Amino acid sequence: xxGPDGYPLVGNTLSVVRDPFAFYDxxxxxxxxxxxxxxxxxxxALLHPDYVERVLVSEPGRFERYVFADLGFxxxxxxxxxxxxxxxxxxxxxxxxxxxxxxxxxxxETMVECAERTADSWIDGSEVALNSEFSELTLRILAKAxxxxxxxxxxxxxxxxxxxxxxxERVNARNLSTFLPQWxxxxxxxxxxxxxxxxxxxxxxxxxRRRSADSSGEADDLLSIMLRxxxxxxxxxxxxxxxxxxxxxxxxxxxTSSLALTxxxxxxxxxxxVAATLRAELEEVIGDERPTAAHVPELEYADAVLTEAMxxxxxxxxxxxxxxxDAVIGGYRIPAGTILTLPQFHLHVDDRFYDDPEExxxxxxxxxDRDRPxxxxxxxxxxxxxxxxxxxxxxxxxLIVAVLLCRFDFELSSEPDPEPSAAATLQPENxxxxxxxxx
Ligand code: HEM
Numbered sequence: 001x002x003g004p005d006g007y008p009l010v011g012n013t014l015s016v017v018r019d020p021f022a023f024y025d026x027x028x029x030x031x032x033x034x035x036x037x038x039x040x041x042x043x044x045a046l047l048h049p050d051y052v053e054r055v056l057v058s059e060p061g062r063f064e065r066y067v068f069a070d071l072g073f074x075x076x077x078x079x080x081x082x083x084x085x086x087x088x089x090x091x092x093x094x095x096x097x098x099x100x101x102x103x104x105x106x107x108x109e110t111m112v113e114c115a116e117r118t119a120d121s122w123i124d125g126s127e128v129a130l131n132s133e134f135s136e137l138t139l140r141i142l143a144k145a146x147x148x149x150x151x152x153x154x155x156x157x158x159x160x161x162x163x164x165x166x167x168x169e170r171v172n173a174r175n176l177s178t179f180l181p182q183w184x185x186x187x188x189x190x191x192x193x194x195x196x197x198x199x200x201x202x203x204x205x206x207x208x209r210r211r212s213a214d215s216s217g218e219a220d221d222l223l224s225i226m227l228r229x230x231x232x233x234x235x236x237x238x239x240x241x242x243x244x245x246x247x248x249x250x251x252x253x254x255x256t257s258s259l260a261l262t263x264x265x266x267x268x269x270x271x272x273x274v275a276a277t278l279r280a281e282l283e284e285v286i287g288d289e290r291p292t293a294a295h296v297p298e299l300e301y302a303d304a305v306l307t308e309a310m311x312x313x314x315x316x317x318x319x320x321x322x323x324x325x326d327a328v329i330g331g332y333r334i335p336a337g338t339i340l341t342l343p344q345f346h347l348h349v350d351d352r353f354y355d356d357p358e359e360x361x362x363x364x365x366x367x368x369d370r371d372r373p374x375x376x377x378x379x380x381x382x383x384x385x386x387x388x389x390x391x392x393x394x395x396x397x398x399l400i401v402a403v404l405l406c407r408f409d410f411e412l413s414s415e416p417d418p419e420p421s422a423a424a425t426l427q428p429e430n431x432x433x434x435x436x437x438x439x
Pocket of ligand 1: 082092252253314319380386
């Protein structure tokens with residue numbers, strides 16, 4: 001593939017660190033399969049939806065998830081996100097029953113209750129930082145829904161939130177230490193180790209509490225299901241797998257939804273016309289009732305708003321895969337071991353597939369008859385390893401938006417552009433602040 005010749009190593013590393021988004025725009029001028037080097041590693045970017053589909057959906061067995069294990073991103077080494085092969089398959093089989101539509105819908109009440117608590121805490125006319133409000137809210141929902149644990153922000157919640165922040169800081173492309181292995185004794189690495197140790201201890205405490213609370217063995221939250229999981233092939237989860245999956249779910253299921261909500265509300269605050277259309281739909285479908293799971297399938301415009309927000313600001317903005325065999329993609333030879341990048345943040349705004357790609361226009365998902373390849377949009381990944389929490393997140397986000405929009409008007413009060421930065425997830429560089437006015 002084109003590159004890396006002509007791309008000096010250092011120049012590359014610096015331009016990725018400074019502005020990964022512009023860097024990818026530049027890569028795309030070389031074609032749809034482009035090799036580049038950053039900090040001594042070689043990557044091959046796949047910049048066409050058909051190649052994304054092939055890797056994620058058509059031939060997932062030949063491209064495994066790549067997790068930068070040597071960089072020590074400890075987000076549950078033995079959990080669903082980080083494992084592969086038969087270990088992953090057994091875990092996915094054991095965990096899937098906790099994510100059926102029927103099961104997810106039983107969490108709706110908790111989602112609405114928690115959103116109402118957040119709404120109750122907002123003072124009319126005050127300014128709130130959406131990112132931290134939603135981070136707390138989605139963490140509370142996740143802990144309550146999946147583990148039946150009340151997360152007190154002053155204790156458990158704080159350790160977990162700190163660990164999520166530490167992981168993001170550690171994986172931030174702007175932070176040069178990201179590219180150094182974890183054993184390098186930088187103060188940042190030592191701090192990270194300490195935070196993650198505290199996090200693991202906290203998670204162990206959560207497990208012990210849950211185990212003693214469920215003496216009847218009938219509780220149906222995710223953690224209880226994990227603790228007693230077994231399948232007809234005799235598969236179970238080991239102690240370490242249970243713990244690492246808790247870590248995985250608390251991490252994968254909280255910042256992501258929180259960011260999608262942050263950007264969605266920011267965009268609604270900026271686009272009065274969209275907010276008005278959404279409110280009209282909410283009034284028609286929900287009226288004076290309390291939002292429930294039964295309303296959600298009817299909220300088509302709300303769905304389009306969230307879809308469009310995640311198009312422009314995909315919380316998971318790039319996926320990594322490693323070729324396990326030699327392959328040919330787009331006419332280029334991809335030797336076994338090649339690390340592939342599949343960048344949502346780039347493909348979601350490719351003008352080959354979207355008209356006015358930079359514009360926030362939810363209508364494009366309702367009445368746009370443009371024929372675009374399916375994987376021009378993949379905020380939840382695709383294929384067998386697609387996001388297991390996708391339905392959970394969609395239900396949660398729709399209900400939260402419904403609760404908040406019925407109660408408040410939002411005026412943007414932060415800088416117009418949040419300057420997303422390439423951390424583990426697409427974090428805003430600064431707080432995204434809005435002024436809330438009770439309706
Ligand atoms: C996997 C995005 C919410 C748990 C993924 C992947 C993406 C993603 C893109 C695939 C990664 C890859 O293929 O390399 C998102 C977004 C969310 C969200 C954008 C919210 C808007 C959640 C929630 C949960 C969750 C709420 C848990 C309740 C997971 C897990 C995996 C995963 C465990 C790994 C699945 C596997 O490998 O089998 N997510 N996610 N996510 N997600 Fe989510």
